[in-house]
Amino acid sequence: QDDEVTLQLKWVTQAQFAGYYVALENGYYEDAGLDVTILPGGPDIAPTQVIAGGGADVVVEWMPAALAARENGLPLVNIAQPFASSGMMLTCWGDVGIEEPADLANRTLGVWFFGNEYPFLSWMSQLGIETDGASEGSVEVLKQGFNVDPLLQRQADCISTMTYNEYGQVIDAGVSPEELVTFKYEDQGVATLEDGLYVLEENLEDPAFVDKMARFVAASMKGWKWAEENPEEAAMIVLDYDETGAQSEHHQIRMMGEIAKLTAGSDGTLDPEAYQRTVETLLGGGSDPVIAQEPEGAWTHVITDQALN
């Protein structure tokens, strides 16, 4: 009689979520007495909304979105943080004359919205660049779709990419790394925590739930560590779970390799310093900060502590 857990991912089935699929495939969840359902995400599926409606027990979400939701009255709590560092960056054409962040002024930039725009906006406000596209020295922001076409078609000078995904696609399109200039958010000091596990605060009062989550996190981290060590096999597992059949082996193996760099060094425990840095980035959003005040109780070590023992 296994406990049922539903996990809502932030995006489509890909190596970005390899740890969970590995745990499922290798039976780690089963061993922990869990019956886990993984719901892939997709464009415009907001994991925060899914968990609010009771459609999932636990979600993978970026911390900016989770904290913003918390401020909007949806009390999400980070219970684990498998991703130690951020994979987000801005990728620009080198030949248009962008060398440093200040050169971004007066350019057209592609940005993801849907709650993923927060780190970008914070960065721009730290740089003192307006984002209205009208005033002198501001940038024109486009809501970029789900692919790297805006860059390849030169509709934008720079676009948002993840180290593990879109950047690889640009390279696959025949562009050599030398043609590109990249700004990693980690390097710019505006990195925010990505891909943490979040649950509803009220559920944490239930010891049975806490126990369930502890087992879940432990099994998931076991999956992550296995994935880091066996990137190719992990990628193939992900591929098997992809119902669209659209992912390619080559791309997933490369993605797993890049993801492993981000999960490296995390045992699932949230690093309070990284948390603090994220919060400060979000609070520092200039005139339009993502969150207005320091959140409280937005994370807990209870689960990871229990999981790691």
Place this chain on the structure above:
Amino acid sequence: MSYVVFAFVLWAIGFAINLQLAGGPAQRSAAARLAIPLIFGATLLAMWELLVRGLEVPTVILPPPSQIGATFAANTSILWGDFVQTILKGALSGYLMGCAAAVLVALLVDRYDYLRRGLLPLGNFMAALPIVGTAPILVMWFGFGWQSKAAVVVLMVFFPMLVNTVAGLSDTSAMQRDLMRTYAASWPQTLLKLRLPAALPFIFNGLKICSTLALIGAIVAEFFGSPTQGLGFRISTSIGQLNLGMVWSAIVVSALAGTAFYGLVALLERRATFWHASQRK
């Protein structure tokens, strides 16, 4: 729980009023025809409000109308900007271009039977292309601005309009055409004096169908890339921010605009085809 009970009581009251109105002596009056749907709509809204509160539905799943109203009122300038971007720039320009092109092609198709037999089956096939699939392509081709939205709209309205206009142009009785033959009327004369007027009801039917299509097309296209403005952008972005009040406000704008647009075309139709049986009572 009492909210829920109250909701159904309210429903019963609204229904009773409408029963009265519809069965009463005023049933044919314009006022009743307006009041009944409005009362119905109002009861629906009230029930929505009460049920959401009574059943404690999380507002990030479904906000009550009062919250939507408040958000709407507080963000009128943003919503106006979105309206201009999506409806006026994207939908309207695409609508005009698409419908005009369709009517012109319809005239060609109508003139040359070979074209009709070749193009219409193909047109029906093309019309079946789901635009959600074409939108990313068109955004790639025409950029992030309103032009790609207009292109999606053109593609969306062109075939329904074409099919309607072609049907309309051939909706003349054999007798009416024979009459023109006995006058030895030329093709342009027949077109101008018989076929175009006879086609008007069909053309307007097409215009009406296309009015809602245009709106939907423009909004959907924004999901695949847009400037930081527009109803589609607003909806998508606000969901991500869990700002459901804003999502629904944008939907309200779209529904209002769509209904007004449809109503306007229907009004024009009444004016232009007052003579048609469907417009007379």
Place this chain on the structure above:
Amino acid sequence: MTDATVATQGAMRRWPRWLSLPPVLAMVLALIAIWYVAAVPMNVHEVLTRAERAGIAVSPDSAVLRRDMSALALVARNPGTLGESWSLDRPRLPAPHQVLVELYDSTIVEEVTGRRGIVRTGSLSNRSLVYHGWVTLNATFVGFLIGTALGVVLAVGIVHSRVMDLSVMPWAIVSQTIPIVALAPMIIVVLYSIGIQGLLPKAVISAYLSFFPVVVGMVKGLRSPGAMQMDLMRTYNAPASTVLWKLRLPASVPYLFASLKIGIAASLVGAIVGELPVQQGGLGARMLAGSYYGQTAQIWAALILAAALAALLVWAVGWLERRTLARMGMAA
């Protein structure tokens, strides 16, 4: 005397069916020719960039300069370097044969020789369009059934109750001005929250799109019996239910089918829309995946398959219509 007159009228048709094939073929050929020609300017930027990377001289020699030039001017200035226009990996406009190859590869080749093809595994491969078409079809059918049932029930209500007619009809029109496509993700999430997943959320969207034409058509159809027919029923002192079963419903069958043809196409669009946000298979998921990875040929292949499916479904309803009407003695 008049018997013969009546009998001949139905049989008169202006063109035998097969005659319309040549013009259609001619148009298709013309379209393909235009398509090939258009692919050259559409892809010229990418072609020149690749040529430049390969060390061939192109003019102007900077992508930044080329960005602001018109495609036709670029074609004119670089006539010798356009060889790749029809074979790019990530074309803006794939050439027709690229789409055909993609269609072939993602159906027959994948199923026959693919690692997960039906030949090897005994079940359809999730990398093949056959599988995804099937997924979409399932949702389409379920949504179509729900939508049709809802539409018919609403129409019956509207025809029998003035209150419903006056209050529901305007809102049914308003409902169609709501961009359901924008709501699809939320609908899916809301249904998640009451434990409904998989096929049903798509079917709900599908039903939302298909119920409207059915309502409109059925209201028309149920009202199609003339005053005389209704009066006849009155002289028989027939109750409303009898009038519905024996007169209104049979009379509405031709209208129903006309609506069903629109409705099934709308259902398919609905299913595809419902598949966009959730990457769990289907043609919609396929299109998005194609967009996600810049695989234009993949989008086009899915699009063409979707259009073909729509045509097939509409044809199937048409076939059913002809059979039913013939059986009912109402064949036109």
Place this chain on the structure above:
Amino acid sequence: MAQAPEPAVIRADHLDLTFQTDDGPVHALRDVTLDIPNGAFVSFIGPSGCGKTTLLRCIAALETPTGGSLTVNGMTADEARRARAYGYVFQAAGLYPWRTIGGNIRLPLEIMGFSKAEQRERVARVLDLVELSQFEKKFPWQLSGGMQQRASIARALAFDADILLMDEPFGALDEIVRDRLNEELLRLWDKTNKTIAFVTHSIPEAVYLSTHIVVMSPRPGRITDVIESPLPKERPLDIRDTPQFIEIAHRVREGLRAGYEE
């Protein structure tokens, strides 16, 4: 026709009917008083729009008079309708295209709850009466207009109401077909002994068929003349060339013209 010796089946007394329309009231019938005796064949003739159809519809309780009284078999018109006292035949045959001829005739029987056996038997009988026996399995559109009209008469006969109301049943048919159906109708009336109220535009038709011809005047519809026909019950088509016939026809035409001129 008033004070007829036979018992009156339909009795209208100072009947008024005013339609309320958007353009104001339309007086369709005014002060119509009329007794139709049992077994009579009464024709109503008058210019278009004079209220013939309206009067017939009042009798069938399809329209409610706004004044005066109307009794059918001693009941109100609506009670008579519920008692299924009449068969109604419209100008167009109005057969259901999705039912065969037999199915169409069976329709009222199904609704009125006759047993299957009874249905079969009655359908066969009336089909025979109108000489359409071989066409039972055919669909309406496979029949000529005249045959369709015969089928619609059979449908009205099937449930054996005493009263047959016919509103220009042959208006859409050509002269020769019409002649034949007129002959048949007379034969049928003779056989079944029903009371028939018959609306027509044609003077020869009215004179040829009726025992009583009711001439009506234009709006508001009033009765200007009721002519009792002295013609014998046995009427070959040639009768129309006899002086007696022409004399009655003339009288009807004069009556009509008088109504127009007023």
Place this chain on the structure above:
Amino acid sequence: MAQAPEPAVIRADHLDLTFQTDDGPVHALRDVTLDIPNGAFVSFIGPSGCGKTTLLRCIAALETPTGGSLTVNGMTADEARRARAYGYVFQAAGLYPWRTIGGNIRLPLEIMGFSKAEQRERVARVLDLVELSQFEKKFPWQLSGGMQQRASIARALAFDADILLMDEPFGALDEIVRDRLNEELLRLWDKTNKTIAFVTHSIPEAVYLSTHIVVMSPRPGRITDVIESPLPKERPLDIRDTPQFIEIAHRVREGLRAGYEE
């Protein structure tokens, strides 16, 4: 009618017309030979489907005969059509609902390029002729059927063609309205001295109006009899009760019946 002393305006010689349909050929006209003299009023009568309409359409060049020859004013039918030699009146008025009565009558004038002033003048004249002057600004649906039919006759008269082809123009009207229009048509024919070819189903109408009555037999349409009317040009409606009239009507009916029995 052959060997008529007047010059023939319409001359049909062994005319044949066969429609090719999916169910095989339909012989609509066979071996029709006919001369219509200038100024004649010729009625065509025959059972439904016998080819009356088809013959009229051949004359108007709306249908092309498959055999024989047909001349109108010495030209081929199609040349005559291009020369706008005829006005055609259909069974239904067929007015364009989006044009007023005046606008409908103006339609052929616009097409034929009459000047604005001339248009105005002619519209007024023919409206007067059919007694619809006050209705110029009304739309067709605001008029009764009879008035619409009068307007459609006015439309055919407006451009003053020598030949008027009328296909059951009064078929849908009631007897009294029909009587009036018959009278008016005779008056009009008398005034304008046109040649009129007139299709009808009604024997009295044919006899009342015509100088020549052409009786046709069922498919394939052939001419079985051509009756020259001895009635005077001056014809009050009462003439229909005269023995002479009845005698001709009888002959027509016999001709029709003969065609049926064959």
